Amino acid sequence: MNNIPQNVSQNASFVATNPLLPLRADDISFAPDGLALLDKVSLQIAEGGVSMILGPNGAGKSILMRILHGLIPASAGTVTWRGQTANRETRRRQAMVFQKPVLLRRSVAANLDHALNAAGVPRAERNQRTTDALQEADIAHLAARPARVLSGGEQQRLALARALSLRPDVLFLDEPTASLDPASTAAIEALMLAAERRGCKIVMISHDIHQARRLASDIIFMDRGRIAEHSAATAFFDTPSSAAARDYLAGRLHLPDGT
Known part of the structure; x- marks a missing residue:
């Protein structure tokens, strides 16, 4: 070992x-x-x-x-x-971010909301977590922009913010x-x-x-x-x-x- x-x-x-x-x-x-x-x-x-x-x-x-x-x-x-x-619980409590971000064809905020919804987070809590994560990553001003038009650095910050929003x-x-x-x-x-x-x-x-x-x-x-x-x-x-x-x-x- x-x-x-x-x-x-x-x-x-x-x-x-x-x-x-x-x-x-x-x-x-x-x-x-x-x-x-x-x-x-x-x-x-x-x-x-x-x-x-x-x-x-x-x-x-x-x-x-x-x-x-x-x-x-x-x-x-x-x-x-x-x-x-x-098991399901251990998988739920971990996340991964790749070298090339995997982003959905939707807005920056919607990328986070989708991940949180898939994790079973209630809508009211999803909204707050999305706001907090985007602010921490300093991309809140990009919330409504399509995720795939962001720069490479912005996309990676979004991918990381999405992962961290899952806590x-x-x-x-x-x-x-x-x-x-x-x-x-x-x-x-x-x-x-x-x-x-x-x-x-x-x-x-x-x-x-x-x-x-x-x-x-x-x-x-x-x-x-x-x-x-x-x-x-x-x-x-x-x-x-x-x-x-x-x-x-x-x-x-x-x-x-x-x-």
């Missing part, structure tokens, strides 16, 4: 409050058509902070996140939320700031950190080392379908324990076997 280090996850003064965590994956494999993309991945994700998944392209980061979130089934292994397998206990983010300008990136990061301070656990994929240094409490480093190491962010950046991580941080190309 690649557990998060003692000093991050097991602080004696830390009081558990997140109803979904710890999240555990045990011997997760994913091998569509016999091609092993994940190979017996095990980890534990604890409360607090931002758990950042790093690794080269093709390492299996997005596949692992989709399995944890429940979007695709693993070929083998188990995922448990506080000791329980996924998830765990939020998965798959490269949410890829290709965004610095101002849009800063806005997304501010929304993330505000949610984390409210108790929402953030699990995020990024290729931006500087972003990982800014945000991460712990690093899950993947290489060739496995977790090469899982450690506190400071330890990972100062003294990475695996050769693959040292190559990655040094910018050296780490080629797959046989290439």
Whole structure:
């Protein structure tokens, strides 16, 4: 088990409050058509902070996140939320935002209302949650505009605002700031950190080392379908324990076997 280090996850003064965590994956494999993309991945994700998944392209980061979130089934292994397998309640209490926002062909406000309605939130509460989420994301002035005509940064803020309006206990983010300008990136990061301070656990994929240094409490480093190491962010950046991580941080190309 690649557990998060003692000093991050097991602080004696830390009081558990997140109803979904710890999240555990045990011997997760994913091998569509016999091609092993994940190979017996095990980890534990604890409360607090931002758990950042790093690794080269093709390492299996997005596949692992989709399995944890429940979007695709693993070929083998188990995922448990506080000791329980996924059920309707655990799925309802988590959300995910993708690198390319998936938006409906309707207004900005209607995108949020649709998600809240699907989650069973009463209409009166939906209106207030929509207003609050758009204000926090600084896109309230765009409420009536068609979502798909927004800029890339505005679309990503909308996608994140929609996810946060559901008040998830765990939020998965798959490269949410890829290709965004610095101002849009800063806005997304501010929304993330505000949610984390409210108790929402953030699990995020990024290729931006500087972003990982800014945000991460712990690093899950993947290489060739496995977790090469899982450690506190400071330890990972100062003294990475695996050769693959040292190559990655040094910018050296780490080629797959046989290439």
